[in-house]
Amino acid sequence: MTLEKARELLATHVRMGSGYNRNAARLVLAEVQREHGQEAVDRLIRDLGLEEAFGFRPGTRFRF
Numbered sequence: 001m002t003l004e005k006a007r008e009l010l011a012t013h014v015r016m017g018s019g020y021n022r023n024a025a026r027l028v029l030a031e032v033q034r035e036h037g038q039e040a041v042d043r044l045i046r047d048l049g050l051e052e053a054f055g056f057r058p059g060t061r062f063r064f
Contacts, residue, residue, distance in 0.1 A: 003040060006032045010044060014053045022054045030062040 009028050013021035029050075033041045042058035050056040 001028075001031050001035060003032065003036060003044075007044060007048065010048050010050065014048055014050065017053060025050065025054055025056070026062055027064070029056065030064050033062050 006028050010025055013025040013028070029041050029044065032044060038059070038061070041060075041062065045051060045056050045058050045060075051058075
C-alpha cells in the first residue's frame with residue numbers, strides 16, 4: 001500500500017470515528033509498518049491526529 005493511499009484511508013476512518021474505524025485504522029497502520037517502517041507510522045499518527053482520534057501514540061508497534 002502506498003503512503004498516500006494509507007493517508008486517504010486513515011483520514012476516512014478518523015472522520016467516521018467509531019470503534020470499528022479504530023480497528024480498521026490499526027490494520028492500515030500495521031500494513032504501513034510492514035511495508036514502510038515505524039517512522040512512516042509515527043508520521044501518519046502525528047499528521048492525522050490519530051492520538052486524539054483513537055489514542056494511537058507514536059512509537060506504538062502495530063501487528064496483524
